[in-house]
Every structure is written in C-alpha cells, then in structure tokens.
Amino acid sequence: MAQVTLKNVVKNYGKLEVVHSINLHVAHNEFVVLVGPSGCGKSTTLRMIAGLESISGGDIIIGDNVVNNLPPRDRNISMVFQNYALYPHMTVRENLGFSLKIAKRDQTEIDKSVDEASKILSLEDYMDRKPGALSGGQRQRVAMGRAIVRHPDVFLFDEPLSNLDAKLRAQMRVEIKKLHQKIQTTIIYVTHDQVEAMTLADRIVIMRDGNIEQQGSPTQVFENPINTFVATFIGSPPMNLLPGRVGKNMLEFSGGLILPIPKDFKDIVKPGQDIILGFRADHIMPVGHDLTIDGDSAMIEMSVGVSEPLGTETLLYTQLAGQEILAKMLKPRIVKDGETLTFNLDLGQCNLFDATTQRNLR
Amino acid sequence: MAGGYAFARFRFKGKNAIFIGLLLTRAVPGVALSLPLFIVMAKTGIIDTHFGLILVYVAMNVPFTIWLIDGFFRQIPPDLAEAAEIDGCTRWQAFWKVEFPVAKAGVASAGIFAFLTSWNEYALASQLTRSTFSKTMPVGLRDFTSEFTINWGGMCALAVLLIIPALILTFIVQKHLISGLTFGGVKG
Ligand SMILES: Nc1ncnc2c1ncn2[C@@H]1O[C@H](COP(=O)(O)OP(=O)(O)OP(=O)(O)O)[C@@H](O)[C@H]1O
Ligand SMILES: [Mg+2]
Numbered sequence: 001m002a003q004v005t006l007k008n009v010v011k012n013y014g015k016l017e018v019v020h021s022i023n024l025h026v027a028h029n030e031f032v033v034l035v036g037p038s039g040c041g042k043s044t045t046l047r048m049i050a051g052l053e054s055i056s057g058g059d060i061i062i063g064d065n066v067v068n069n070l071p072p073r074d075r076n077i078s079m080v081f082q083n084y085a086l087y088p089h090m091t092v093r094e095n096l097g098f099s100l101k102i103a104k105r106d107q108t109e110i111d112k113s114v115d116e117a118s119k120i121l122s123l124e125d126y127m128d129r130k131p132g133a134l135s136g137g138q139r140q141r142v143a144m145g146r147a148i149v150r151h152p153d154v155f156l157f158d159e160p161l162s163n164l165d166a167k168l169r170a171q172m173r174v175e176i177k178k179l180h181q182k183i184q185t186t187i188i189y190v191t192h193d194q195v196e197a198m199t200l201a202d203r204i205v206i207m208r209d210g211n212i213e214q215q216g217s218p219t220q221v222f223e224n225p226i227n228t229f230v231a232t233f234i235g236s237p238p239m240n241l242l243p244g245r246v247g248k249n250m251l252e253f254s255g256g257l258i259l260p261i262p263k264d265f266k267d268i269v270k271p272g273q274d275i276i277l278g279f280r281a282d283h284i285m286p287v288g289h290d291l292t293i294d295g296d297s298a299m300i301e302m303s304v305g306v307s308e309p310l311g312t313e314t315l316l317y318t319q320l321a322g323q324e325i326l327a328k329m330l331k332p333r334i335v336k337d338g339e340t341l342t343f344n345l346d347l348g349q350c351n352l353f354d355a356t357t358q359r360n361l362r
Numbered sequence: 363m364a365g366g367y368a369f370a371r372f373r374f375k376g377k378n379a380i381f382i383g384l385l386l387t388r389a390v391p392g393v394a395l396s397l398p399l400f401i402v403m404a405k406t407g408i409i410d411t412h413f414g415l416i417l418v419y420v421a422m423n424v425p426f427t428i429w430l431i432d433g434f435f436r437q438i439p440p441d442l443a444e445a446a447e448i449d450g451c452t453r454w455q456a457f458w459k460v461e462f463p464v465a466k467a468g469v470a471s472a473g474i475f476a477f478l479t480s481w482n483e484y485a486l487a488s489q490l491t492r493s494t495f496s497k498t499m500p501v502g503l504r505d506f507t508s509e510f511t512i513n514w515g516g517m518c519a520l521a522v523l524l525i526i527p528a529l530i531l532t533f534i535v536q537k538h539l540i541s542g543l544t545f546g547g548v549k550g
Contacts, residue, residue: 050448051447081441098449150449
C-alpha cells in the first residue's frame with residue numbers, strides 16, 4: 001500500500017513562502033495530476049515529495065511512514081524529469097538497470113527486470129545505444145523505463161511531455177495511461193497543460209500561487225469550477241465570463257442585455273449583487289444546431305465576428321454585453337463574418353460567481 | 363577537483379567572495395612571488411627540494427583548476443545527480459557514478475592544463491632549485507650553455523625528452539577529451 005499524504009506542507013525559500021500549507025491525500029493506485037500556471041509551486045511540491053527539496057513545515061507521509069527527513073533513496077519512489085535526465089555515459093540498458101545495480105541485486109535479476117521494462121515500453125531495439133543517439137520520444141520512454149524497473153511505491157512525473165511536439169505528446173499521453181493500467185501504481189503527475197490533466201487524471205488538483213484552489217475528478221472541476229480562475233484554466237476553450245448584476249428576478253448586463261436567473265441560483269443571489277455569469281462554448285449554440293437543452297434556456301441574437309471551422313464543429317467568436325465570447329456550432333455550415341445568428345443559451349449549465357470574491361455561488 | 367565541484371553544486375555563505383579571492387591570486391604574476399617564496403622556503407629549509415617546488419606549483423594551480431572544473435560541473439544539469447539520488451545513490455555515489463564520468467573530459471583537460479603549466483614553468487624553478495638533483499627539465503636546459511659555447515645537440519635532445527611526457531599524457535587523456543562530452547541524456 002502506498003498512499004501519499006501531505007499535511008500542512010509549507011516551503012520557504014529564505015523569506016519567500018512559495019507553498020502555503022497545502023493538504024493533499026493521494027490514495028493507493030490513484031493517478032493524481034497537479035496542474036496550474038507557471039510558477040505556482042507544482043514542481044516544488046513534487047520535489048518535496050521526492051525528497052529533493054527539504055520541507056519548511058508540515059508532514060509528508062508515504063505509505064505509513066513520515067518521510068520528512070528521509071533522503072530520496074529511502075522513499076521508494078521514482079521520478080521522471082522534464083528533460084529526461086538520462087545518464088549520457090551509459091547505454092539504454094545500463095540506464096535502465098542502474099538503480100538495481102546500486103541496490104546490489106544480482107545480474108540475472110537485473111537482466112530480467114530490464115528486459116521486462118523494455119518490453120512494456122518497446123525499447124528492445126535501442127538497448128545498446130547511448131541516450132544521445134535517441135529521439136525525444138525514445139528518450140522519454142527510457143526515462144519511464146528507468147522509473148518502472150524498481151517497482152516503486154509511487155511514481156512522480158514532472159512535465160514529462162512538455163519537450164515533445166504535439167503529435168508525440170498525444171501519443172505518449174496514451175502510453176502513460178496504458179502504463180498506469182499495466183503496472184497499477186500510485187502516480188503524481190505535474191503539468192501546466194490542462195488537456196493532459198483532463199485526460200490522464202483520476203483526480204485533478206489545481207494549484208495557484210502556492211495554494212490548492214480545487215481538487216476533484218475531471219468532470220467535477222470542469223462542470224463545477226469553484227472560482228473563475230478554475231473556470232478559465234480548465235477546459236479548452238476557457239469558460240465565457242460575463243460580469244453583470246442581479247436585478248428583480250433577472251440578471252442585468254451592460255448594453256441592456258437581460259437574462260433569467262438560472263434555477264439553481266434563484267435562492268442564492270440577492271438583488272443588487274454583482275455577479276459574473278459563466279458558461280462554456282458548448283452551452284451556447286446557434287438555434288437548430290443540435291444543442292439539446294432540458295430545462296431553461298434563453299435566446300440571444302449575436303453577430304459572428306470570426307468563425308473557426310474545426311471539421312466536426314465550428315468555433316464562433318461573438319460579442320455579448322461588451323465581452324468577447326465563444327460559441328460552438330455542431331454539424332457546422334459555413335458562417336459568413338458579420339452574419340447575425342440566434343443562439344440558444346443552456347441556463348441549466350451556467351455558473352454564477354461572486355464578482356468580488358470570484359467564487360462560485362453554488 | 364573537489365573544490366570545483368563544491369563551488370558548482372553547493373550553496374554556501376561567502377561563496378562568491380571566496381571565488382573572487384581565488385581568481386585574484388591568479389592576477390599576481392608568479393615571478394613577483396619568487397623573492398618572498400625564496401625567503402620563506404630558505405627559512406623553512408625546503409628550498410632546492412622537490413617537495414618545495416611541488417608545493418609552490420600546487421598552490422599556483424589550484425585556483426585556476428578549481429575555476430575550470432567549476433565550469434564543467436556547472437554544465438551538467440543538476441537533474442542528473444537528482445535522478446541518481448532517486449535511483450538509490452547517496453550524494454557521494456551520485457557524484458562518482460554519474461557526475462564525475464560525465465565531467466571526465468573537463469577534469470582531464472584541467473589536469474593536462476595544470477600538468478603542462480607546472481612542467482614548462484621556468485622562472486620560479488630556476489630560482490628555487492639549484493642542484494642537479496632537484497632542478498626541473500626547463501632549468502636543466504640551461505646547463506648546456508656554458509660561457510663561450512652552446513651545446514645545441516645536447517640541448518635539443520633534452521628538449522625532445524621534455525616534450526615526450528607531455529605528448530604521452532595528452533594522448534592518454536585525448537580519448538576522454540573528445541568522447542566525454544556527450545550531453546545527449548538531457549535535452550538542451
Ligand atoms: N531555489 C529557489 N529559490 C527561490 N525561489 C524559488 C526557487 N525555486 C523555485 N522558486 C520559486 O518558487 C515558485 C514555484 O516554483 P515551481 O518550480 O514549483 O513552479 P512550477 O509550478 O513548477 O512552474 P512551471 O510550470 O514553470 O514549472 C516560483 O515562483 C519560483 O520562482
Ligand atoms: Mg515546474
């Protein structure tokens with residue numbers, strides 16, 4: 001069993017506090033993704049779990065042991081680095097077997113584990129090459145292989161795919177997912193790419209400025225973002241946000257736009273309150289283009305500024321209440337720039353945020 | 363070498379000051395030191411001995427070698443040693459099994475550099491060593507000049523002998539010099 005628990009973990013660099021007392025529990029075999037903008041403290045958190053960075057406060061527990069002061073080698077963890085960190089003077093085979101050699105296992109056992117790992121990651125053809133003679137994707141696989149030969153309790157990944165091009169990244173993403181199914185280990189994975197987070201995670205942990213903003217399954221954070229930051233950070237395209245004010249049984253926006261209050265929020269908002277209405281492009285579509293709405297909806301007329309055909313769908317950039325917003329058109333037809341269309345807004349899928357705290361009112 | 367590594371990897375108080383101090387010692391011309399050195403060594407009785415000269419050369423070369431080696435270790439991403447530590451190495455093993463082999467080229471060239479400067483040094487050696495027993499080869503070259511004649515043949519022969527060790531050493535470490543710097547393991 002290898003769950004990982006962080007209790008009020010703090011990190012200071014001198015006077016600067018970069019991680020503010022975070023709490024996190026990762027269950028056995030769970031795939032947790034830490035995601036957030038650059039500089040929010042993801043790598044620092046991961047490195048504290050690995051033991052590469054000391055902690056300034058709190059406790060880190062791996063399995064049943066408090067590991068606060070243990071060196072990395074005594075934590076039974078593996079880590080895959082962003083730049084792979086393969087040993088350049090060793091062949092792929094030696095790279096893979098290095099940890100077992102250090103642990104003084106006998107050669108037959110090393111060979112067996114290395115062969116096993118090379119099969120899982122299809123590295124058989126490169127075993128006698130040095131890392132310098134491998135492509136980025138191959139190096140990435142070697143780095144993962146080096147991590148799995150030891151059968152660690154916990155895998156740590158720090159942006160392992162960010163040096164790869166888009167196509168390879170998508171491919172490796174699937175391989176990592178398969179790897180998790182095959183070897184069934186606890187994984188903590190750091191990325192700033194929300195697509196990776198959405199596709200890989202059992203649970204997403206969204207960080208900002210050294211704090212955890214929200215954690216939950218990909219659907220939870222996608223559908224019920226706790227604040228506007230999560231709403232715009234998770235999901236592509238980001239959620240549309242319209243600042244407005246609560247009137248008498250309705251929402252008023254600049255330019256005279258008036259919308260009904262979404263049912264879930266009717267009892268929560270007070271007249272006169274400043275709010276932000278949030279909705280995704282998937283929930284505002286031109287009438288007649290396949291948006292099935294059960295519940296309340298609102299009709300809005302908007303003129304399309306620019307349209308982006310993506311094949312199965314088209315993104316429409318429009319203006320509403322002085323804000324640029326994004327709508328989607330399924331089963332697309334060609335839309336002329338400047339064309340005015342009637343859109344259907346699915347009110348049941350809308351979120352309301354408080355304008356001052358930016359927090360979801362739900 | 364350990365000095366260079368320490369400077370490259372560890373953060374410690376006054377690091378920059380020590381580093382600049384080390385480099386400043388290089389700014390003093392060696393010859394200017396010869397008289398004070400002569401007096402100190404005469405007093406301690408190590409003048410005209412191998413030991414004395416070696417001591418002087420080590421003192422002169424250490425700062426520059428530290429500076430060179432520091433540069434080589436700086437080029438190695440810290441991730442490599444961290445990966446080694448996660449793979450089960452102690453700090454010490456991470457150094458010997460990963461960082462040192464990768465930096466071998468740099469260490470070798472620093473070694474050659476230190477050897478050659480000491481081997482060819484003339485000014486200090488000519489003053490601090492006298493007897494046939496302790497003098498270095500460049501100093502020995504001068505023995506072939508007498509008041510009226512110069513023994514060119516003998517001088518050239520010794521010059522060749524002088525070159526040979528340097529050549530051999532260079533050949534030995536050449537392999538490391540060229541092949542060592544394969545930074546393929548880390549995408550730059
Ligand atoms: N050695 C250090 N000394 C001082 N501050 C540091 C140090 N290392 C990191 N920081 C600061 O800590 C904060 C968090 O850094 P961290 O590397 O964890 O960010 P990150 O979330 O991994 O970002 P990225 O997505 O860019 O990798 C940053 O603001 C950074 O400037
Ligand atoms: Mg990072």
